[in-house]
Amino acid sequence: MDFLDYFLFFGRAGGGEFMEKSKIVSLEDRIPKLKQQRRKKANRRLVLLLLLFFTLIACVSYFQSPLSRVKNIDVHGNELYSVDQIVSKSQITTKQNIWKMNKTEIIKEIKKLPEIKEVKIKTVFPNTVKITVSEYKRMAYFVNETTFYPVLENGRILKSQKITLLPINAPFLKDFKEGKVLNEMITSLKEVPPEVVNSISEIQHTPKENDQYHITLYMNDGFEVSATLRTFSEKMLHYPSILSQLDPNVKGVIDLEVGSYFKAYTSEGEEMLEDEGER
Template sequence: MNQRKVLSLEDRIPKIKEHRKRKANRRLIFLISLFFLLIMLVIYFQSPLSHVNEITVQGNESVPDQLIIDKSGLKKGANIWKLDKKKVIQKLENHEEVKHAKVKIGFPNTVKLQIQEYETIAYVSTGTDFHPILENGLIVKNSLEGAVPVNAPILSNFNEDEILENMARELKELPPEIVNIISEVHYTPKNTDKYHITLFMNDGFEVSATILTFSEKMVHYPSIVSQLDPKVKGVIDMEVGSFFKAYETKE
């Protein structure tokens, strides 16, 4: 019986040795892999692969790519891991047309600048030039060459002040389908209402309104027009109530 026990133990010894050998091999492989990984990291950080090689811009429509890159302060060849994302975002968001910005690093050496611009809700006319008006009421000074984009209202006689900010805010509140049928908005203040405006619509009607209740009243414009004779044009007064006065015509 004792002999049988001894033989059983002897049978187990090779298996124990094999298990220990496999464990030692796995540990050796892990240490070797870790060593080579550290070597590769050192080589990467010392090589051009860790330097900014490409800067891409996404999400922008009005602001040119190169202008955004210049504003970010990023340069090709800079160490990609020393990049201060918060500082870059702050620089980008200081631009008058940029609402939000994000910075992402793409392996191995690409920096992605994701931009969200303030929405352009109208254009202000200054003679032959047109300047975009952003949703925050800011007039972008760089003029546009060529035609104004389709379905963008043109504002006249406005200055860059509280009146324009309120007008921009009210336009922002309107559904796009109503903004799209506004051709022109003229600032026409009265002694009794410094916020008075006159609108010329794409369907031929004229609207007299006040900025203070503009979005609240204009949402009803399609309903009001549907009750009018499309052949008889005139002024729709939305200052206090809502009533229509046809243009005077000759017999």
């Protein structure tokens, strides 16, 4: 081995040893860094524990203070009942803890109001109760002499709510009673367009020997309609088009039981009407 090879050999060996030594960090240098990392972890844990502690203290203080008692009661969705009526029925008071209310029992009490269909209750921090109600729609009014009783969409007649003033937002029902015929009547009315329902003044239950569902309608335009509840909603969909074929000055009976016929009050003959639904 000549001098150059000797120099290169030991140069590589020495350089490698120098590089290895440069990568080594002494224990004395590492200790301060480890202590710093441990101190940071300990500080984070302390902060978390303090936050948890003060959160628990705040929660306990809130539940024990008047802040957790009911202060506001918001009622939404009511039209037929006032806010005071619903709040009174709920039996919620300002002495109650907002988080200890029995929502199931409150809903049960409010639904005792006959025109309430659904009830939802939500608590809003810090002390508000939100009551949302859905009411049964008044579909018609049952007539008994000079007294009117609301008829709900579930077929119930509210005989506890007498109305002496003449209602104008729904047809009157005569000679009906709670049961399958009235239920069929209400179901049919829900399927008829509002503009047609609003044109009905009165509906009488006039059963026949072969049809207990037969009804007679008296319209606001002066016409009379003979129909059966089995096809009432389907036939009344075409009432505006049927009416357009008639002379408004000649009143009579529109028979919708089988086909569509018109018989004037002053005429013995019958006029067959073209029903768009039968084209």
